[in-house]
Amino acid sequence: MSKVHLTDTILRDAHQCLIATRMRTDDMLPACERLDRLGYWSLEVWGGATFDACLRFLKEDPWERLRRLREALPNTRLQMLLRGQNLLGYRHYSDDVVRAFVQRAAADGIDVFRIFDALNDLRNLETSIEAVKESGKHAQGTICYTLSPVHTLERYVKDARELTAMGCDSIAIKDMAGLLTPKVAGDLFSSLADATDVPIHLHTHATSGQAEMCLFKAIENGCRHIDTALSAFAGGASQAPTEAMVAALRETPYDTGMDLQLAQDVSAYFREVRKKYRQFESEFTGVDTRVLSYQVPGGMISNLINQLREQGAVDRVAEVLAEIPRVREDLGFPPLVTPTSQIIGTQAVLNVLTKERYKTITNEVKLYLQGRYGRPPGHVNPVIRRKAIGDEPIIEQRPADLLAPEMESLRAQAGPCAHNEEDVLTLAMFPEIGAEFLRLREEGKLVPEPLEPIDSEAATKQAPIEFNATLHGETYHIRITGSGHRRDDIRPFYVTVDGIPEEILLEVLDETETNGSSSSARPALTGSKRPRATRPGQVSTTMPGVVIDVLVEIGQRVNAGDPVLVIEAMKMETEVQATVNGVVKEIYVSKGERANPDETLIEIET
Numbered sequence: 001m002s003k004v005h006l007t008d009t010i011l012r013d014a015h016q017c018l019i020a021t022r023m024r025t026d027d028m029l030p031a032c033e034r035l036d037r038l039g040y041w042s043l044e045v046w047g048g049a050t051f052d053a054c055l056r057f058l059k060e061d062p063w064e065r066l067r068r069l070r071e072a073l074p075n076t077r078l079q080m081l082l083r084g085q086n087l088l089g090y091r092h093y094s095d096d097v098v099r100a101f102v103q104r105a106a107a108d109g110i111d112v113f114r115i116f117d118a119l120n121d122l123r124n125l126e127t128s129i130e131a132v133k134e135s136g137k138h139a140q141g142t143i144c145y146t147l148s149p150v151h152t153l154e155r156y157v158k159d160a161r162e163l164t165a166m167g168c169d170s171i172a173i174k175d176m177a178g179l180l181t182p183k184v185a186g187d188l189f190s191s192l193a194d195a196t197d198v199p200i201h202l203h204t205h206a207t208s209g210q211a212e213m214c215l216f217k218a219i220e221n222g223c224r225h226i227d228t229a230l231s232a233f234a235g236g237a238s239q240a241p242t243e244a245m246v247a248a249l250r251e252t253p254y255d256t257g258m259d260l261q262l263a264q265d266v267s268a269y270f271r272e273v274r275k276k277y278r279q280f281e282s283e284f285t286g287v288d289t290r291v292l293s294y295q296v297p298g299g300m301i302s303n304l305i306n307q308l309r310e311q312g313a314v315d316r317v318a319e320v321l322a323e324i325p326r327v328r329e330d331l332g333f334p335p336l337v338t339p340t341s342q343i344i345g346t347q348a349v350l351n352v353l354t355k356e357r358y359k360t361i362t363n364e365v366k367l368y369l370q371g372r373y374g375r376p377p378g379h380v381n382p383v384i385r386r387k388a389i390g391d392e393p394i395i396e397q398r399p400a401d402l403l404a405p406e407m408e409s410l411r412a413q414a415g416p417c418a419h420n421e422e423d424v425l426t427l428a429m430f431p432e433i434g435a436e437f438l439r440l441r442e443e444g445k446l447v448p449e450p451l452e453p454i455d456s457e458a459a460t461k462q463a464p465i466e467f468n469a470t471l472h473g474e475t476y477h478i479r480i481t482g483s484g485h486r487r488d489d490i491r492p493f494y495v496t497v498d499g500i501p502e503e504i505l506l507e508v509l510d511e512t513e514t515n516g517s518s519s520s521a522r523p524a525l526t527g528s529k530r531p532r533a534t535r536p537g538q539v540s541t542t543m544p545g546v547v548i549d550v551l552v553e554i555g556q557r558v559n560a561g562d563p564v565l566v567i568e569a570m571k572m573e574t575e576v577q578a579t580v581n582g583v584v585k586e587i588y589v590s591k592g593e594r595a596n597p598d599e600t601l602i603e604i605e606t
Contacts, residue, residue, distance in 0.1 A: 002253040004219055005041035006246075007079060007201070007227045009239050010270060011069070012044040014229035017205070017237040019280040021053035024448065025065045027273045032072035034266045039258055041225060042112050045069050046080035046105070048088035048338060048429075055430055055437040059446040063108055063422040070109030077138070079112035080105065083338060084124040085400050086117075088429045090339045090364065092372065094403040095127045097410070101425050102131035108422075114172055114203075116142035118340040121374030122162055123398040129166050140201065141168035145175040145188075146295060148333035150378040153188060157195045170199040170225070175214075176337045177297040178207035186217040193222030201225035204239070205297065209287045211240040212248065219254050230263065232270035236286040237297075243267060279452045294321045295328070300341040308349065312481040312496035316352055323348040323357075330384045331368060332376030343368055346572040354542045361388045363566070363573040371395030417442045494544070502596055530588040530599040536579045538600040545569030547589045552602065556584045564602050567595060582606040 008014075015023040035043060046066060054062040070078060085092045087101050102113065113132045117124040120143060132139040141163030143156055160171050171192065180188075185202070192200050202218045202225070204211050215226050227239050234241035246258045282305060291297075296304070304321075308314045324336075327348045334340040343364045351357045367373065369385045371394045395402065406428070414424045417438035427434040440446050466479045479496045493504045533540035545567035552564045563575040564584070586603040595601055 003224070004249055004254040004256050005225045006242060006256055006258065007042045007044060007203075007225065008035070008038075008040050008229060008242055009044045009227055010035075010230045010233055010242075012047055012050060012081070013227075014233035014238045015277075016047070016049045016053075018233055018282075018285050019274065019277040020282075021049045022057065022277050022280045023273065024058055025060055025068060027276070029068065029072055031266050031269050032069065034262060034269075036073045036075050037259075038262055038266070040076055042077035042079040043073060044079045044081070044114075044227070046078070046110060048081070048083060051088050051426070051429060052433070055426070056433045057449045059437065059440065059448045061422075061426075061437075061441075063104075063426070066105070066108045066110070077111040078109050079114060080110045082113050082115045082128055084115055084117040084128050086124075086339060090342070091367075092124070092399050092403065093428065094406040095400055096405040096407045097425075097428060098127045098400075099131045099134075100407050100421065101428075102128060103135055104421055104425060106132070106135035106137045110137065112138040112140055114140045114142050114174075116144055116172075116174055116337070117374060118144065118337050119334050119374045119377060120144055120159060122159060122166070124374050124400070125163070126166065126398075127400065129168060133167055138169045139167065140170045140172050141166065142172040142174050144335040144337050145173050145180060146177070146333070146335040147179055148328075148378065150333055151335075153191055156188060157191050160192050160196050160200075164196045164198055168198060170201055171196060172201040172203055172225075174337070175202070175204035176335070177291050177295050178205035178211060179292065179295060180204055180214045181210060182213040182217040185214040186221045189218040189223045190221040199225055201227070203227040205237060206235050206240050207237050207287065207291045207297070208289050212244060215240055215245060216248065219249070224254075230267040230270055232267045232274055236288075238285075275454050276451055278454070290321065294324055295336055296321060296324060296345075297336055297341060300336060300345055304345055304349070309481050309494075312479060312494070313353060314481070319352045320345075320348050323351050327351065330381040331365070332378040332380040334368075334377060339364070340368075340373070342572065346569075350543065350574075358384060358387055360542050360574055363575060372399050374399060500596070500598055530601065531603075533598055533600045537582060537585075537604040537606055539564060539576060539579055539602040539604065540598055540600060541565075541567050541569075541574075541576050541595050542597060543569050544594065544596050545574070547591055547593050547595055547601075548573065550587060550589065550591060552584050552587070554584050554587060558582065558584060558604060565589070565595075576601065578602075578604055580604055580606050 011028055015021060046062070051062045054060040054065060085098060087093055087098060113128065115125050115128045115132070125141060129139045129141065143159050145156070163171055173188065189200060189202070200223050202215060202223050204214055204227070219226065226245065228234070228242040228245050229239040231241035231243050243260060243263050246256050246260050246263060249256055305314060305317065308317055308320065324344060327344050328334065328336065331344065334344070336344060343362070346362055347365050350360050350362070354360055366388045369380065369388045370392060410428050411424050414427055418424050418427060423438060427438070469476050469478050476497050481494045481496060493506065495502050495504055531538065547565060548568045549566040551566065552558060558564060558578040559581050560578055562578045564578050565576040567574050567576055582604040584602060585605040589595055589601045
């Protein structure tokens with residue numbers, strides 16, 4: 001068989017890479033009839049970022065999206081990206097949760113499960129593969145491609161053989177950062193084709209500018225399934241253009257047989273759709289050959305920029321990019337893919353912003369170094385491991401073997417807003433934003449984030465992002481670094497005031513508060529009435545974040561180094577520790593509140 005089959009990422013990875021996963025279901029459905037006629041081998045429609053964006057920003061039920069797409073695409077396989085034992089989240093789930101999730105996803109419309117593990121620890125794929133096979137669906141074992149002293153051609157071939165032996169229906173090479181070069185692609189697929197008799201797929205990104213060449217060399221050496229994206233959402237951090245590959249393979253032994261004109265017509269539709277989401281476009285989603293040095297995937301680079309913008313430190317992106325490979329080496333060269341890309345990226349940001357490497361270590365890095373994500377590919381820096389977890393034992397077995405069944409307790413804890421098994425699984429994947437979504441749905445208050453108008457004077461005028469403000473005779477330098485999304489009548493803006501990160505809330509006032517006027521808005525600086533931290537007993541955080549847990553009470557005795565708070569910053573959790581021995585005198589924060597550097601969050605009396 002020489003024909004090459006295409007998987008199009010237009011409904012998932014393509015818009016994840018280029019517009020932060022913001023495409024709404026209502027903008028997908030009008031194209032589905034034509035997509036269904038194009039004859040794709042599959043369409044990728046689901047993944048972890050899909051769930052997150054649907055719940056957090058779009059206020060859509062991701063399960064309902066899947067069911068609607070299944071109905072609209074009756075003749076095309078629907079595909080999802082599954083993080084093995086992590087499913088869609090950032091932690092390992094028990095085996096019964098994995099089986100329940102796969103069963104529901106299969107029932108609602110997923111035909112092909114592309115299953116991967118961020119460490120290429122194949123033990124973490126076992127349960128997912130078994131569950132997919134039990135559901136009668138296609139299990140695609142996936143190998144994350146990266147470059148390091150421990151990632152060799154022989155290692156990839158060995159993994160492919162093991163995945164075949166585990167019962168996978170196909171093997172995929174997931175080149176999430178676009179690191180493949182044409183020669184390596186040819187050598188790799190030639191070796192894989194000799195090693196296994198199941199179909200081999202290639203997923204690569206165009207970030208380094210080599211995607212089309214790599215796809216063609218892989219095809220020449222035995223690859224018959226490739227991922228592409230319709231050109232409206234192709235190139236750069238996304239995939240190679242579908243239309244370009246259809247044309248390149250025409251009248252060759254690998255001809256896709258696809259209708260090029262129809263593909264161009266559908267792409268024209270999505271080109272207009274993309275204009276609606278222009279506010280989510282990033283200048284860091286084009287061709288960037290720096291990826292060959294830093295190995296940062298396209299989706300990760302845009303996330304890093306947003307993180308640094310919230311910290312008022314976009315100008316330090318080069319330092320962070322240089323720090324990422326050093327952190328990766330310290331942690332044993334894990335591939336940079338969710339969740340390890342977030343774990344390493346966030347730690348690199350902390351190392352740069354705190355001006356001392358590993359002064360603050362996220363909880364996720366500690367869990368990684370304990371072995372709770374699986375076996376690192378290479379040797380871990382023992383000094384960093386000891387600093388993070390001390391003498392705690394290292395987990396050598398499959399991490400999920402240590403987890404008790406969870407589904408019954410998840411069902412019991414779900415609450416009245418969870419109406420079915422899908423709702424329970426949503427809460428399991430994303431406890432905080434899932435609970436908020438279900439509550440808003442129950443109250444009939446699901447409102448998606450606003451889209452900026454495409455053509456208007458307001459859309460084209462640029463407001464200043466840096467200025468001076470004088471208050472009571474004192475002048476402050478203000479720099480706007482980012483904004484959040486409106487909730488009820490409040491929208492947060494992140495700023496720095498003389499270099500100190502702060503948060504400003506804009507509150508919409510009702511008629512009674514504006515002396516009869518129809519509406520207005522006033523800026524409300526949430527600024528903190530917390531005292532500035534000036535001495536060791538006044539505990540502060542090194543970077544802005546949200547308090548997700550207070551671990552102590554007033555009157556409690558603590559020792560220096562004891563955790564007293566847990567802060568979530570950049571989707572990662574970090575413990576804030578006591579700075580001195582003593583007794584907790586005051587607690588100035590509560591769960592759910594935002595905390596800024598240099599504020600006293602907890603006061604300890606020695």
